[in-house]
Amino acid sequence: MVGLSLGEKNFIKGGIAQDIRTDGRKRLTYRPIFVETGVIPQASGSARVKMGATDVIASVKGRGGEELSVELSTALQRCLLGGKSGAGAGIDLSSLSIVEGKVCWDIYIDGLVVSSDGNLLDALGAAVKAALSNTAIPKVEVTANASSEEQPEVDVSDEEFLQFDTTGVPVIITLTKVGSHYIVDATPEEESQMSSAVSISVNSQGRICGLTKRGGAGLDPSIILDMISVAKHVSDQLFNKLDSEIAAAEACDDE
Structure with a gap:
C-alpha cells in the first residue's frame, strides 16, 4: 500500500482531472515501452517487457500432451482465453492441435515480475504476446494410423520449426478510474487513488x-461500454508501439 499525504492525494486527483499527470503524461498516454526477446534460451520463446520501471519476463514452453492447457494467472486467463468454453479466446488453441481430439501441444506460459511500478497486468500481457511471437514449435509428422482408433504415432522434428501465429493475440488495456476520469498505465500512487479498474483485452481487429474488473466500487453498464470504447481507441497506440518494439527486438536476435 502506497502511503500518501492528503496534499499528495489531491495533487494526483487534480492533475488527472486537468489531464496532466504527476509525471507529465496525459490520461491516455503510456510510459516508454521496451521489449527484448529470446531472453531465456531454454524456453520455446521468451520476452522481457519494461513499462517505465515495471519490468516483467514471460517464457513459453511447449510439450506434447493429450489436453489443451495454458497456465496463466486468473486475470490473464480471462483476458487472453475468454470464457471457460474458449469462446472469444485471444489465443487460438485449435492451432495447437496435432491430431484432432487425440494429440496436441501443451503450451505453458510463465510470468516473472522483476520490478513492480504499476500496471502489471498490461505489462505481463505485452510480455506474453512478445514471447509467443518469439515461440517456435517443432514440426510434427503423423504416421498413417492416425485416423484409426489407436493412439497415433508422431515424429517430432529437432531441426524444423513452425512460428507460433500471434495474429489474434490481443493486448491488455487497463483503465483505472480516478475520480470521474480513466487513465492508462497507472503508477502505484495513481492506483492507490482508484475507485475501480477494468482490464480489457483487444485484438488488432478491435x-x-x-x-476483468478489480476494485470495490461498482460500475454502471454505460460506463463499462464507454471504457470498452476507450480501450479500443487506446489499443491502436499500444499495438503500434509493441509491434515496433517486437520487430526491433527480433531483428537484433537475428544479427
Whole structure:
C-alpha cells in the first residue's frame, strides 16, 4: 500500500482531472515501452517487457500432451482465453492441435515480475504476446494410423520449426478510474487513488477478447461500454508501439 499525504492525494486527483499527470503524461498516454526477446534460451520463446520501471519476463514452453492447457494467472486467463468454453479466446488453441481430439501441444506460459511500478497486468500481457511471437514449435509428422482408433504415432522434428501465429493475440488495456476520469498505465500512487479498474483485452481487429474488473466500487453498464470504447481507441497506440518494439527486438536476435 502506497502511503500518501492528503496534499499528495489531491495533487494526483487534480492533475488527472486537468489531464496532466504527476509525471507529465496525459490520461491516455503510456510510459516508454521496451521489449527484448529470446531472453531465456531454454524456453520455446521468451520476452522481457519494461513499462517505465515495471519490468516483467514471460517464457513459453511447449510439450506434447493429450489436453489443451495454458497456465496463466486468473486475470490473464480471462483476458487472453475468454470464457471457460474458449469462446472469444485471444489465443487460438485449435492451432495447437496435432491430431484432432487425440494429440496436441501443451503450451505453458510463465510470468516473472522483476520490478513492480504499476500496471502489471498490461505489462505481463505485452510480455506474453512478445514471447509467443518469439515461440517456435517443432514440426510434427503423423504416421498413417492416425485416423484409426489407436493412439497415433508422431515424429517430432529437432531441426524444423513452425512460428507460433500471434495474429489474434490481443493486448491488455487497463483503465483505472480516478475520480470521474480513466487513465492508462497507472503508477502505484495513481492506483492507490482508484475507485475501480477494468482490464480489457483487444485484438488488432478491435475485437474484445476478455474483460476483468478489480476494485470495490461498482460500475454502471454505460460506463463499462464507454471504457470498452476507450480501450479500443487506446489499443491502436499500444499495438503500434509493441509491434515496433517486437520487430526491433527480433531483428537484433537475428544479427
